[in-house]
Amino acid sequence: MPSIELQIDNGVAKVTLNRPETFNSFNREMALLLQETLDQCNTNDQVRAIVLTGNGKAFCAGQDLNEVTSPELNPGFRKILEEHYNPIVERIRSIEKPIIAAVNGVAAGAGANIALACDIVVAIETASFIQAFSKIGLIPDSAGTFFLPRLIGLQKASALMMLGDKVSANEAEQLGMLYKVFSVETFEEEVDKLALKLAHMPTKALGLTKRLLNQSMVNNLEQQLNMESDLQIEAAESEDYSEGVNAFIEKRKPVFKGK
Template identity: 40%
Template sequence: MELRHLQYHHKGTCVELVLDRPDVFNALNKKLLLELSWAFDEVKKDDGIRSVVLTGQGKAFCSGQDLKSVGGDLENIPFREIIEDLYNPLILKMRNSKKPIICKLNGVAAGAGCSLALATDIIIANKEAYLAEIFAHIGLIMDAGSNYFLLERLGYPLAFELATTGRKVYADEAEKLGLINKSVEAMNLDDVVLQFVEIYANSSASSVGLIKEMLNNAQEMNLKEVLSMEADFQERAGKSSDFKEGVMAFLEKRKPKFK
């Protein structure tokens, strides 16, 4: 696919995806959403990729849906088509990916851009960045998974507050609330993200993939179902070459070399 609004950088065991529409604060249009969907398909095919970094070009991460791109006829915007054909498949690909996705939150993440950030596995933000669910400000409701992700991370009271007020949650507060993983100085953002990339470069890809799948599944299960799933997944993990290497490395008092 010819990429016009997305940069795809393969760096060793990591792929960095950069939203590249800085003139509109990386607002999402159909082309960019399709390019993102293609990128995650490519990541899935390559067993050498251990992690994905998602970030934005310029001062913003993503300002949300590009409203100008849906046309000027406000009464006939195909909301269902846009959500079901573009957003939903992308969010599901991200959550179903066995590769950890790290959001390098370099600036504002608003509306659907906030949903996109929350769909990742780890969010590292510079202190000047913020998240905002601004849908209600224009008479809409959250989409692209934010109803799920906010409840998952915050619980109902805070999720309702942020969804209905649309207020800006800057990185320091977001870290305290559990909305993101780390708030760091802008000058340290790349280094902290790289630390996670290196962790996953040297981790068992099979274990990380299974853990991500289990945690996603567990949210819809009761305890008995989770315990049963753990037995099934542990059996799968125990048959992997990574398990054998991990045990040998432990016994030989060295770092494991996972393939």
């Protein structure tokens, strides 16, 4: 079985981490295949929303420690970060399509931080998030030190990263780490509904919104206002804007094409 599964249906690409026997922990093969799959989703015009989830009981347990402790298999930490995790996070943030992290179980270490890099994070009520790095003498990577403090504040992020506490899905929602928590019974249905809703929205505008949010991390107010002006003009030239305005005037539901 491939370590990454891809299903495309009705504008939604479902990308599934598929090493359930290791709680979907990353080895080199899976990390590189996830990058290829994200690239495929990016260039496929039929894909207008992406769901990243895991197979089995876990979302992702982070790095496969059997790989890094094997003299034959260990690629070394520099290669793991620069060729595995950093390119994954960069793709998640640069693809101008909405990406949902559907956290179906434990998300630990790099697995937690890759989820937090996505545009919208939802979780099953039994899921948990763990900044597990300090437990084995490492530092948080996969952009965790960038996103987590911005999501929940420096004080909470520092504590979770230093202490390595397990955070339940409901606690994560209260902290602001994620958008919504769904019950075990409704999780898959709610994820499908959310993904389909995004896939039928104006993809061009959503992508420009994502670009603005990325730049808001580094821009000052003047720079952000100028960028909003430029991108609003670009959005106003899209087919979806014309459709949205016409649908509003005609009192009907718009049919967006993502153009």
